[in-house]
Amino acid sequence: MKVNPITVSVINSTGYNDQILSECNKKEGTTLNRFYTSREDDLTVIVRHGNRLLVHYYQTWRVLWEVFITITVIYLCIIIPLFTAFYPLYLNNPGFITIEIIISIIYFFDILVNFRTTYIDNVTLMEETDLTKILKDYGLSIRIIFDGISCVPFEIFIVPEFGLLRLLKIYKFFRLTNLITVMRIPQIIKLIMKFLIVLGFLIIFIHFTACVFFLMIDRDHTWIPPEDYPSNQTDFFQRNKSEKYWASIYHSVYFITGIKNGGETTEQIIFFCFFYIVGAVLTAILLGNMTFLIRNARRDDTLFNETYSTLSTSMRNLKLPSSLRYKITEFFTANYNILRHNREYLKFIEKLPPSLIKKINKKALATIIEKNNLFQSFPKVLKFALIRLQCIFYQPGMHILTQFDRPSNLYFISKGQCHVEVVDEQKKIHLVNQLDEGDHFGEISMLFNTECTATVSTVSYASLAFLNPENFQEMLDVFPDIKKILLNKISKYKDHWRVFIKNMIRRVPYFYKLDQNLLSLIMYSLEQVRYESGEIFFEEGKKTDSIFFILEGDVEAFTYIHDRAASCLVISKSSIDTEDSLNTMLLLTLASIPMGSCIFPNIFLSQSEAMISLRALSHVHMLKLTMPTLEQHLINYFSASENIQKYRETLFYYDNLINEKIPLRIPLDIIKNHKYSNGIPKKQWRVCQKFKNAVLKVINTKRKLRVKNGLITKRMVKKLKAMKFAESIGKVDLVRQIANDEVSEDIVKILHLVDDEEIGNELLRQFALKANETFVVSDFLSGRIKSCRKKVRKLKYSYEEISHLAMTVEKLLLEAIKISKAV
CATH class of the missing domain: 2.60.120.10 (Jelly Rolls)
Known part of the structure; x- marks a missing residue:
């Protein structure tokens, strides 16, 4: 069967990502096989490309394989230098040769495994599962050169001293550090293991240096140990091999510490200088690594001490009493780890893909899933929410929601208990409910975008999950039936604050017999x-x-x-x-x-x-x-x-x-x-209200009449003036028309624009009125322009006077200067 390479994400071995499967099925000729292990928490998956296996770097057996290879490397790092320097005859031993051949075969098989092992891309920071890229990454790297050289048993088929080239495989010793990083063990154990790796490398380096050192000085027997300088003779080369080995170990430490180690020939001096330099570099690296490991091991204590020091300084500056300081210190000490774990959890979740967040939430929020009616009624909502739910921890006595605050989130209780308190209209606090594991709260403010209607506080240490407003609204859009369930639950609330508002709304006559759900909608939609x-x-x-x-x-x-x-x-x-x-x-x-x-x-x-x-x-x-x-x-x-x-x-x-x-x-x-x-009492209030209503009606009626009468009076005065003007110019018919309201009193303004026979034409009258308004505006603007011209002329005249005065002052000043100079 022909299978195309595909890319998959890390998933749990007890299940498979359905989305990935569906995407893979869309690709023609693509097949995914699942492999399950007995451990439920083991993150392993193997993707089969035909008959070829793609191995993930984090798989358990892959980690064990790396450990096994490292053990063989340690064996070679100890045996090959030792036999080459002190026991060369053992290199021809049949048992040793057999072991070497087996190790060579293992290393060759390791190369094949590396050609099928995924890796983390340095650019995308994602696991690379493309087989072509894996082959290219390993085939073009320097690692394959070291691995290839380590497969050849030089000490058997070629010159025995060349067997030291197999020690290039020692770089695998440090690959254990990367493996330790992905292992699921406590952080302190990881730090101890990394420290042991550094210490082990130091021991191997001293052993290797001692063997190479002995090979160098054993050629001409001219080297004299520094302790034999006074006699200028040594019995070093007459000792047995065990004593020679430990003496070489002793003197190899000199290269690390920088103590003078002698050197009689040029070759020895060059060799010693080289190892002094390597020893100095190695010492710096080892000290740096040890310092880093020790600092990480004490990081939590250091952070705690820094935070505690800041807290103590603040309390001293505020001059708090000793009793209050003790309570604050006790609270901080008891809850510091919980706060730290909460921060670490949030940072951890931010770095995970949605598929893994879904699986983690499914495990961590099992109580919510089992007991909450939203997820029981709508299984599809569970899949939607698991990716979007975020976890948060609270200490006892902390307020999660506060009455009359703005809405925040929809909360679900995973562990712990919470109290619901309501402040009534008389500012009394009432405990109205106790929420247990699986319950949710905050739906009122989220549904209606209103202020919180109750205060919710933790009774014990509580682990909560929440949906933010954006995800909550998205859930309502995708699953509209959720809103009905929430509204039904809200309509059953009977706390003091709700009862007070409901009774207040029901006092309105047409709201008295409203449906409970409609009443809840209106109640919580009020601005x-x-x-x-x-x-x-x-x-x-x-x-x-x-x-x-x-x-x-x-x-x-x-x-x-x-x-x-x-x-x-x-x-x-x-x-x-x-x-x-x-x-x-x-x-x-x-x-x-x-x-x-x-x-x-x-x-x-x-x-x-x-x-x-x-x-x-x-x-x-x-x-x-x-x-x-x-x-x-x-x-x-x-x-x-x-x-x-x-x-x-x-x-x-x-x-x-x-x-x-x-x-x-x-x-x-x-x-x-x-x-x-x-x-006053209720009955007397009704009587007073009727009286006040009557008074207000009288006041309002009089006020309207006064306004109306004022307008009528103004129009009559205007009408009389128009009739008087028409009479003065001898237009008796026009006076009669104005008196009978046949034409408007404004007609007198346009008599100079229309003839007598055109007065009866309504269209011409309107046109003439507009023309007259234009003339009035034009005259007004002309007057303003003339006034501005006069002011400009006055300013010009004033400017000329000021200029003349300035010239006069200037002449006077010049004359005064001349007089002062003459004097």
């Missing part, structure tokens, strides 16, 4: 507004498209009195008789509206003009329902929409004179909550 004390937020004479519900504070309803007759209702006659009082606009307070009340429930529907103004008596927190919001929610509730429309019709009466419906005049459109009112 929250706040006003400062003394702020006027609504003025009379305007139309309103909103109902106001008072959550906190008091609102004053008032109007202004402009005329003397209405002023008699609120001020004494003696003060009215003064001339200033007639021009004074008096403020008439009509009602103090407490929290829990509703303002403009009827005007909101009739869209008529309000007859009162509103201002805040204290800091006021209100809910506002707008007409577009109500209409949007009524689309899917036909019966409720019909009932509200019927109620709306009762707010109009039919005017036979103008032959149309006119909205009823409701001056004081308020539904007052007497529970929180310090004023």
Whole structure:
């Protein structure tokens, strides 16, 4: 079967990425086989390309293979130098030759494995699984040269000393560092293993140096150890081989420490210089690595000490009492690791692809998956959410959501417990619910983009998962039925704050029998507004498209009195008789509206003009329902929409004179909550409200009549002036026409533009009026231009005078200078 190379991502061995499978099936001739292991957490996958295996670098057996190769390298690094220098006869031993041949075959097989092993691309930082690129990467690298040389048993078939070339394989010793990085073991064990690797390399280097050192000095026996310099004789070469080896080890350490090691011949001096340089470089590398490992091993302690030092300094600067310092220190010490683990987890998640995040969340959030009704009712939502859920940890007593704060996220409890507290209208805190593993919260503020309706705090150490607003909205778009489930759950809430708002809304007559879901939609769609004390937020004479519900504070309803007759209702006659009082606009307070009340429930529907103004008596927190919001929610509730429309019709009466419906005049459109009112009782309030409504109607009627009468008077004066002018020029017929309203009084302005027979032509009259307006504007502009010209001429004349004066002053100054010089 012909199979095309493909690229796959790292997945868990207990399952397979369905998306990858579907993409692979679309490719013609592409086949993926799955290989499972007994370990559930082992990240292994093998992609078969026909009969060829592609090996991933992180596979367990691949790691074990590298360890095995490293062991053979250590064996060669010890045996080959030792036998070459001290026991050359052992190189011809049949057992040694057999082992060498086996190792050569193993190294050859290792080359074949490397041609099939994936690697991490330095540019994309992704695992490269393209077979062509793998062959090119390994085939063109210097590694294949070292691996090829290490496969040849030089000490058997060629010159034994050439067997040292097989030690080039020692570079594999450091590949263990990369393997340790991907191993699933604690960080401290990784650091210990890396330290042992560095230490092992040091020992091998000393051993190798000792063997090469002995080969160099054993040629002519002229070398004298530094300790035998006083006698200038040595018995070093007469000792047995074991003593020679350990003496060579002792002197090879000199190359690392930089101690003088002698050297009699030129070759020995060159050799010793070379190893001194290598030893110095190696010492720097080893010390640097050890320092790095030790620092990493103590990194957490160092970070803790730095943070603790900063905390202690801050507490001293703030001069906190010792008892409070002790509590803060105790809290910091107990919770430091939790905070650190939380930061490490977030950094870890950021570096993973969505496929792995999905699998991690599926394991870590098993409690949510098993107990939450959203995921139980909609399995497809689970696949959607697992990729997008993010985890976060909280300590006991921390607030996750705070009532009246802006919306944040939709939270799911994975581990731990949370308390739900609500502040009611009287500022009392009530514990309304306890949330356990699998529960969710924050859906109200997310659904309606409103302020949080409760405070949620942790009882114990809690592990939460959350969806941010963007992912939550995306979930609603993909799975619209989720919204119904959330709304059904919301409609069952019975906390004090919800009951207070619901009762306040139900005081509006046409909202009393609303469906529970519709009531929830309206309740949580209300816009929250706040006003400062003394702020006027609504003025009379305007139309309103909103109902106001008072959550906190008091609102004053008032109007202004402009005329003397209405002023008699609120001020004494003696003060009215003064001339200033007639021009004074008096403020008439009509009602103090407490929290829990509703303002403009009827005007909101009739869209008529309000007859009162509103201002805040204290800091006021209100809910506002707008007409577009109500209409949007009524689309899917036909019966409720019909009932509200019927109620709306009762707010109009039919005017036979103008032959149309006119909205009823409701001056004081308020539904007052007497529970929180310090004023008169409810029954007396109704009587007072009727009286105030009657007074407002009288004031409003008089105000309209006065405006209307003023306009009529102005028109009559203008009409009389026009008739008088027409009579003065002898146009009696025109006087009669103006008196009978056959023509407008403005006709006198255009008599110089039209003839007598053209006066009856309406079109010519309108044209002449516009022409006259143009002449008036033109005359005005001409006058302004003439005035500007006069001012320019005056400025020019003033400029000439100033110039003449300046010249005169200049002459006087010159004469004064001449006189001063002469003197």
